[in-house]
Amino acid sequence: MSSTNPAEYELDPDIASRLKTNADGLVPAIVQDADTNDVLMMAWMNDHALAHTLATKKGTYWSRSRQEYWIKGETSGHTQEVTSVRLDCDADTILVHVNQVGAACHTGTRTCFDADRIL
Amino acid sequence: MSSTNPAEYELDPDIASRLKTNADGLVPAIVQDADTNDVLMMAWMNDHALAHTLATKKGTYWSRSRQEYWIKGETSGHTQEVTSVRLDCDADTILVHVNQVGAACHTGTRTCFDADRIL
Numbered sequence: 001m002s003s004t005n006p007a008e009y010e011l012d013p014d015i016a017s018r019l020k021t022n023a024d025g026l027v028p029a030i031v032q033d034a035d036t037n038d039v040l041m042m043a044w045m046n047d048h049a050l051a052h053t054l055a056t057k058k059g060t061y062w063s064r065s066r067q068e069y070w071i072k073g074e075t076s077g078h079t080q081e082v083t084s085v086r087l088d089c090d091a092d093t094i095l096v097h098v099n100q101v102g103a104a105c106h107t108g109t110r111t112c113f114d115a116d117r118i119l
Numbered sequence: 120m121s122s123t124n125p126a127e128y129e130l131d132p133d134i135a136s137r138l139k140t141n142a143d144g145l146v147p148a149i150v151q152d153a154d155t156n157d158v159l160m161m162a163w164m165n166d167h168a169l170a171h172t173l174a175t176k177k178g179t180y181w182s183r184s185r186q187e188y189w190i191k192g193e194t195s196g197h198t199q200e201v202t203s204v205r206l207d208c209d210a211d212t213i214l215v216h217v218n219q220v221g222a223a224c225h226t227g228t229r230t231c232f233d234a235d236r237i238l
Contacts (some may be wrong), residue, residue: 015237030149030158037156039149042212054238085238088231089224093161095232105208112207113214118134119173119204 006052006060006069016047020092026062029094031104033111034083040104041112043070045094050085057082059098078102125171125179125188135166139211145181148213150223152230153202159223160231162189164213169204176201178217197221 003009011019021027026044033040043061045053049069052060059072059080073079080098087094105112122128130138140146145163152159162180164172168188171179178191178199192198199217206213224231 028147028161030161032158039151039158039214042147042149042207057238082238084236086232087235087237088161089226089228089234090231091235093231095158107208109208112209112212113205115208116206116210117203118206119176119201 006048006071009048009051009055011047011051012054015050015087018091019047019050019087020090021046022092024064026064027092027094029061029096031059031080031096031098033104034097034099038111039113040098040100040110050094053082053096054085059096073101076102076106078104080104125167125190128167128170128174130166130170131173134169134206137210138166138169138206139209140165141211143183145183146211146213148180148215150178150199150215150217152223153216153218157230158232159217159219159229169213172201172215173204178215192220195221195225197223199223 025046029043029045031040046062049060049062059082061070063070079101082098084097103110144165148162148164150159165181168179168181178201180189182189198220201217203216222229
């Protein structure tokens with residue numbers, strides 16, 4: 001498919017039937033660096049964001065604050081090349097491995113978990 | 120405090136004022152192996168579960184299905200000794216590093232993400 005609109009990507013029915021979304025149709029996606037295994041960020045996917053991620057290997061999420069699709073790096077250049085996608089045991093969480101270009105966090109730090117250690 | 124009831128543990132007011140819980144008072148907690156950096160599981164914490172985790176260094180969660188606190192390993196023996204706790208940039212996700220005893224997943228696999236790779 002040549003569309004660049006995630007909303008036009010349909011999820012494989014077998015995966016869609018297993019995926020357990022929340023009341024808003026969303027699933028948390030944990031994004032992990034494929035090389036270092038550092039957890040870079042957590043974001044949310046709906047069926048179309050996951051379908052777009054699987055088809056294009058570009059980390060694609062649903063922004064709850066902006067209520068729109070968000071292809072990571074499209075504006076910042078800090079893209080994510082997806083190398084694997086896994087569901088957890090009850091299919092309500094997604095684990096995404098990526099080759100991260102530049103900072104994963106919008107604050108400019110490598111990961112979103114670099115700045116605030118409480119233990 | 121010597122109580123073994125997480126509900127009796129109060130979160131530091133500075134952390135509580137920053138933590139952004141969802142409508143149910145919960146925050147997703149990503150649990151990562153302190154040695155291998157493997158993501159073991161994702162669970163949910165409320166203020167008391169986080170306070171109990173920080174005070175006892177035992178991974179403590181809120182079970183949405185059972186609607187009760189859940190100190191990991193209390194029945195299975197598969198305990199989690201917490202080595203660090205971090206908040207992400209907007210304080211709505213928690214990253215917990217643990218020394219995991221035995222399987223992290225209730226299915227018996229090392230992690231909850233071992234069985235279902237979709238890419």
